[in-house]
Structure formats: C-alpha cells, structure tokens
Amino acid sequence: MSAEAVKTTQPGEVPVTPDKAARGRAARRRSTHIALNIALSIGALTMIIPFLWMIVTSLKSPADLAQFPPSLLPKDWVWSNYPEALKAAPFHIYFRNSFIISAGHTMITLALGAMAGYSLARIPFRGREIVFMSFVAMLMIPTYTKIVPQFLLVKFMPFFGGNDVFGQGGTGWLNTWWALIIPGGLSASAIFLFRQFYLSLPKELEEAARLDGLGEFRIFAQIYTPLIKPALATVGLLTFQESWNNFLWPLLVTTRDDLRVIQVGLAVFRQLDGTSWNYLMAGTTLATLPMVLLFLFCQRYFVQGFANAGIK
Amino acid sequence: MTTTKPAAGLRTAGAAAKESPRKPTPARSKQHPQGNKKLRRAGWLMVTPSILHIGLWTALPVIATFVLSFTNYNVFDAPRWIGFENYIEVWNDPTFRKATWNTVVYTFWTVPVSMAIAVVIAVMLNQKMRFQTWYRAAFFLPQVTATVAIAMVWLWIFNPQQGLLNAALSVVGIPGKSWLADPDWALWAVILVGVWQGIGMKMLIYIAALQNIDESLYEAASIDGASSIRKFFSITLPMLKPATFFVFVISVIGAFQVFDQVYVLTDGGPANATTMMTYEVYRSAFQNFRMGMASAQSVFLFAFLLVMTLASRRLTRGEDG
Numbered sequence: 112m113s114a115e116a117v118k119t120t121q122p123g124e125v126p127v128t129p130d131k132a133a134r135g136r137a138a139r140r141r142s143t144h145i146a147l148n149i150a151l152s153i154g155a156l157t158m159i160i161p162f163l164w165m166i167v168t169s170l171k172s173p174a175d176l177a178q179f180p181p182s183l184l185p186k187d188w189v190w191s192n193y194p195e196a197l198k199a200a201p202f203h204i205y206f207r208n209s210f211i212i213s214a215g216h217t218m219i220t221l222a223l224g225a226m227a228g229y230s231l232a233r234i235p236f237r238g239r240e241i242v243f244m245s246f247v248a249m250l251m252i253p254t255y256t257k258i259v260p261q262f263l264l265v266k267f268m269p270f271f272g273g274n275d276v277f278g279q280g281g282t283g284w285l286n287t288w289w290a291l292i293i294p295g296g297l298s299a300s301a302i303f304l305f306r307q308f309y310l311s312l313p314k315e316l317e318e319a320a321r322l323d324g325l326g327e328f329r330i331f332a333q334i335y336t337p338l339i340k341p342a343l344a345t346v347g348l349l350t351f352q353e354s355w356n357n358f359l360w361p362l363l364v365t366t367r368d369d370l371r372v373i374q375v376g377l378a379v380f381r382q383l384d385g386t387s388w389n390y391l392m393a394g395t396t397l398a399t400l401p402m403v404l405l406f407l408f409c410q411r412y413f414v415q416g417f418a419n420a421g422i423k
Numbered sequence: 424m425t426t427t428k429p430a431a432g433l434r435t436a437g438a439a440a441k442e443s444p445r446k447p448t449p450a451r452s453k454q455h456p457q458g459n460k461k462l463r464r465a466g467w468l469m470v471t472p473s474i475l476h477i478g479l480w481t482a483l484p485v486i487a488t489f490v491l492s493f494t495n496y497n498v499f500d501a502p503r504w505i506g507f508e509n510y511i512e513v514w515n516d517p518t519f520r521k522a523t524w525n526t527v528v529y530t531f532w533t534v535p536v537s538m539a540i541a542v543v544i545a546v547m548l549n550q551k552m553r554f555q556t557w558y559r560a561a562f563f564l565p566q567v568t569a570t571v572a573i574a575m576v577w578l579w580i581f582n583p584q585q586g587l588l589n590a591a592l593s594v595v596g597i598p599g600k601s602w603l604a605d606p607d608w609a610l611w612a613v614i615l616v617g618v619w620q621g622i623g624m625k626m627l628i629y630i631a632a633l634q635n636i637d638e639s640l641y642e643a644a645s646i647d648g649a650s651s652i653r654k655f656f657s658i659t660l661p662m663l664k665p666a667t668f669f670v671f672v673i674s675v676i677g678a679f680q681v682f683d684q685v686y687v688l689t690d691g692g693p694a695n696a697t698t699m700m701t702y703e704v705y706r707s708a709f710q711n712f713r714m715g716m717a718s719a720q721s722v723f724l725f726a727f728l729l730v731m732t733l734a735s736r737r738l739t740r741g742e743d744g
Contacts, residue, residue, distance in 0.1 A: 144552070147547055148554075151544070151548070152558075154540075154544060154561075155561035155562065157619075158564055158623075159561050162576070164579070165576045165579075177585065178585070180593060181587065223473050224473065226470070226473070227470045227473035227474075230465075230466045230467075234462055234469070235462065235466070236463040245482070251729075251732075252485055255680060255724055256484075256485060256721045256725040257481055258704070258708070258721070259484075261480060263487070264479070264483070266498070293480075297476045299477055299481065302473055328469070352567055356569035356571075359683070373569075374569050374683075377571055381575065388582075391575060391579075392576070395576060398569060402567045403564065406560070406567040410556065414559075414630075414631075
C-alpha cells in the first residue's frame with residue numbers, strides 16, 4: 112500500500128508512446144487512488160468505531176443493552192440517559208472542575224512559559240545557558256520519578272489546611288484547588304517550545320524597539336509576542352488538552368466529590384455503578400466531547416504543535 | 424506533568440544552544456553599559472517565576488525521590504534511613520519483576536507496531552487527495568481524547584457478555600473470551616488499546632517529516648527506473664531516520680509510563696498479568712504508603728528509561744558515523 116502511495120506522488124517515468132502510456136498511467140493512477148482511499152477508509156473507521164459505539168451505547172435502554180449480539184443502533188433512542196447520568200453522578204460539576212483546572216493551567220503556562228521562553232531566547236544575561244540546560248534536563252524527568260515528593264509537598268504545604276510552619280498537623284493542599292492548579296501549571300516542555308518560537312524571530316525588531324526607548328517587558332509583550340500568536344494557540348491547546356485528560360494527579364490529591372475532575376469522576380462512577388453501561392457511556396461521551404470539538408475546530412494548531420515539538 | 428515531549432529537548436536542545444546567536448559580546452556591553460545591566464535584570468525577572476515553579480515542582484521532587492529511596496517512610500512517622508534495602512527488595516520482588524517484564528512486553532509491541540502503521544498511513548496521506556484532513560483527524564482523534572475515557576469505551580468493547588468484540592467474533596464463528604479476566608489475554612488487550620491510541624501522534628510527526636523530503640530525490644530515482652517499493656525503502660525510510668529516532672524515543676518514554684488504561688481496564692490483574700512499573704509505584708506509594716519503596720521503584724524506572732534513551736541515541740549515531 113505504502114509503495115503505491117509513493118508512486119502516485121511521483122509519476123515521473125519517461126513515456127514510451129505518449130498516447131497509450133499516458134492513458135495506461137492515468138488508469139493505473141486512478142485504481143491506486145481508489146485502493147488508497149479504501150485502505151484509508153478502513154483504517155479511519157477502525158479509529159472511529161469505538162467512539163461511535165460509545166455514542167450508540169449511551170442512547171440505549173437497559174433492555175437493549177442486555178441483548179447479545181448487540182443491536183448496531185438503539186431500538187429506542189433514549190436521550191434521557193444523559194439527564195439520568197447527570198442525576199446518578201454530578202458530571203456537570205466534574206465538567207466544571209476540569210474546565211477551571213485546564214483553563215488555569217493554560218493561563219499560567221502561557222504567561223510564565225512565554226516570558227521564560229522569551230527571556231531565554233532573546234535576552235542575553237549571565238547564567239542563561241545554565242538555566243536553559245537545566246530546563247532541558249527537567250524535560251527528561253518521567254512523571255513517576257517526581258510524583259511521590261510532589262504529593263508530599265502538597266500534603267506538607269506550610270500554613271495551609273491546618274498545617275503549621277513545618278507542614279505538620281493538617282492536610283496542606285490536599286483537597287484544595289491549589290493542589291489541582293499550581294503544581295501542573297507549568298512544564299519545562301512549554302518553556303522549551305516557546306523558546307524555539309521566539310528564537311525564530313528576527314533580531315532587528317528588538318534593536319529598533321530599544322532605540323525607540325521601549326522597556327524590555329514591553330518589547331516582549333507588544334512587539335514579539337503578537338508575532339507568535341499561532342504558537343500561543345498551539346501551546347495553549349496542548350496544555351489545555353493535557354490537563355483536561357490528566358488522571359493520576361487529581362486522583363491522588365482529591366477525595367471530595369465537589370473537587371473531582373471528569374476523568375476521575377468517570378473512574379469512580381464505574382466503580383460505584385459498574386453495570387449501567389448506558390449511563391457510563393453517556394458520561395464518557397460528555398468527557399470526550401470538548402476535546403473532540405476543540406480538536407476538530409483547531410486541527411491546524413494541534414498539527415503544528417506536534418510537528419514543531421518533533422522536528423526542527 | 425508532561426511526559427510525552429522530553430526528547431524534543433534531548434535531540435535539538437544541544438544543537439540549538441550551540442547555535443544560539445545571542446551571546447553577550449564584550450563589544451556590545453561597552454556600547455551600552457547601562458542598557459546591558461537593565462537587560463540582564465529584565466532577563467532574570469522574566470525567567471525567575473518559571474525557575475521557581477520548575478525548581479519547586481520538578482527539580483526538588485527529583486532530588487527528593489533519590490533521597491527518599493534510601494529511607495523507610497510511611498508519611499505518618501519520620502523517615503528512617505535504611506541504605507540500599509529498598510533497592511534490594513525491588514530487585515528481589517517477583518511482583519516488580521513481573522511488572523518490569525510486562526512493561527517491556529507492552530513497550531516492545533506497542534511502539535514498533537504503532538510506528539509501522541503510522542509510517543504507512545503518513546506516506547498514504549502525504550499527497551493531495553480529498554478528505555485528507557478528515558482521514559488525518561480520524562487517526563488523530565484517539566490521541567486527543569483522555570486515556571481514561573478511551574479505556575472506558577474499550578472496557579465496554581471487551582465486555583465478555585455484551586461486548587462488541589465478542590459479538591464481531593461470533594459472526595465469524597470464533598468463540599468469545601473474557602479478554603480482561605484471562606491472564607493469557609489481558610496484556611494483549613491492553614497492548615491493543617495502546618497501539619490503537621498511539622498511532623495518531625506518530626503519524627503527525629511522520630507527515631511533518633515527509634514534507635521535508637526533497638522531491639528531486641524521487642524524480643532522480645524515477646529516471647533511474649526505481650520501483651515504488653524500492654523508492655520507499657531506499658529514499659523514504661532513510662530520509663525519515665531522524666523522525667524515526669525522535670518518535671521512537673518519545674514513544675518508549677510514553678509506553679514505559681502507561682498507567683491510566685491499566686487502572687481502568689484491569690487494575691493490574693488478573694494475577695498481576697497486566698501490572699506495570701508505574702502501577703507498582705502507585706500501589707507502593709498510595710495504597711501501601713511505602714513512600715521510600717515507591718521512590719526506589721521510580722528511580723529504577725527512570726534508570727531504565729535513561730539507559731534506553733542513551734542506547735538508542737548511540738545506536739543511531741553509530742550508524743551515521
């Protein structure tokens with residue numbers, strides 16, 4: 112299949128008898144094109160089917176669910192599964208919490224990450240290389256190599272949740288918005304990406320701006336940052352997505368239902384009510400929907416982000 | 424919490440830092456003695472909040488993990504120094520050995536299989552065609568959705584009584600199984616989900632890399648009469664080598680940290696058939712409250728990843744030179 116794909120992009124052979132060869136080539140190209148589309152459709156369908164199955168299941172009645180083999184479409188479209196699922200578990204609260212946290216992470220990342228990236232890319236100061244290399248080293252750290260102390264830091268945060276100055280006696284940031292928003296607010300990879308984007312801009316702008324007497328912060332905020340708007344969108348979207356989908360950290364630091372994020376809410380709902388697959392799939396659909404929509408509308412930025420994170 | 428992008432830094436950072444044109448030159452500082460001081464201050468001011476954040480939430484925890492790994496610590500009592508005891512226990516623990524083996528098997532299958540599928544799809548999509556954006560979106564969709572949600576859907580698909588998979592198999596006359604409860608099959612079910620979800624990102628990176636390949640290479644090969652298959656193996660694949668290295672490293676790092684789908688699909692079972700290194704870290708720390716033990720396990724995980732990254736780096740370098 113792949114070999115044929117290469118062929119269709121590279122029709123560069125020298126024709127023998129122009130007429131016949133051209134016709135044969137066109138026919139062959141058409142047939143490879145059809146084969147290609149069939150293969151891609153099958154592949155794409157394999158990707159989509161679980162999502163379709165999720166939506167179909169979320170609209171089935173319990174009697175319908177119990178059937179084997181299952182019906183491909185619901186017998187009755189039970190839209191009331193959604194309000195019922197919301198009654199069974201406060202998915203709207205989980206939804207709100209996930210949104211607040213993702214938005215918080217995105218704002219912190221955009222503000223701090225862009226500033227740091229700009230500074231590392233464009234402002235010469237002593238120690239800059241060391242700071243940058245340290246950030247790069249931090250990129251390599253797996254989540255699981257920092258999760259235990261991160262949890263302990265949150266638990267022993269002084270002066271919070273009844274803790275004294277040494278972090279003893281209370282619960283610290285556990286079960287608070289602080290724990291959900293602050294530790295995951297910034298990642299070294301965002302700083303790294305921002306630095307790459309700022310590096311790609313011309314130097315003349317800053318020199319001109321400095322001659323005009325603009326302060327460094329204004330050069331950053333008013334001259335350079337508007338030039339990397341697509342990069343802001345990319346990093347923002349990736350941050351939002353990652354934080355919306357994050358599971359382990361909110362699982363560790365929250366136990367209260369009103370602070371639960373949607374991914375943890377789903378897992379808990381399944382443990383409590385493991386057999387109501389229609390409600391569970393309704394909840395899963397709700398958890399999936401924002402990211403799918405965000406992706407479909409902003410596909411360009413996602414694609415750009417991964418391309419940029421990859422090869423440069 | 425980012426875990427997927429480290430290799431970007433790994434591969435490009437060194438080069439970028441060396442190329443960085445913005446070193447303060449003496450001539451410059453003579454020209455603007457005051458401006459330079461202002462500049463330095465501005466630079467530090469803008470980077471300091473990030474240094475504090477990364478320092479507190481990444482650098483300090485990493486150091487703490489190493490220190491804690493030599494202690495016995497249950498959160499409630501003060502940590503007690505016990506030297507290498509945790510490491511000895513990790514080394515001899517059959518469950519952790521099983522987890523390490525499972526992680527390696529999971530990585531060994533998910534990474535190459537999804538990479539192979541991704542490169543084929545990327546090549547197929549790398550041309551003008553209708554619905555290209557839609558195809559690309561379909562393959563990428565599992566990547567943007569939460570692993571927990573995806574695992575929930577697969578849990579339902581794998582359901583032995585009413586699941587879609589057994590229904591589909593019964594159509595072809597193959598008897599169904601309880602995939603996730605069968606020790607022989609559970610890991611394969613987890614691997615299948617990993618492959619299915621992992622294709623999208625690898626495909627995108629490959630598409631980006633394919634667009635950088637010089638068209639004239641293919642034209643020259645065509646004039647020499649090379650077949651399409653020959654062109655794929657002699658031009659496309661070699662030209663994709665840097666991308667392949669990058670994809671490989673980030674995929675291995677990602678695969679070694681598989682957790683969410685195990686948590687939802689199997690809870691590490693049946694009989695530890697699907698437990699992973701990350702899952703053991705989680706269990707030690709947050710179910711058994713053995714923080715020192717969990718730290719030792721996570722150091723082990725980190726060392727494993729580090730060795731693999733360096734080894735694959737040396738491997739690709741060796742081929743170049």
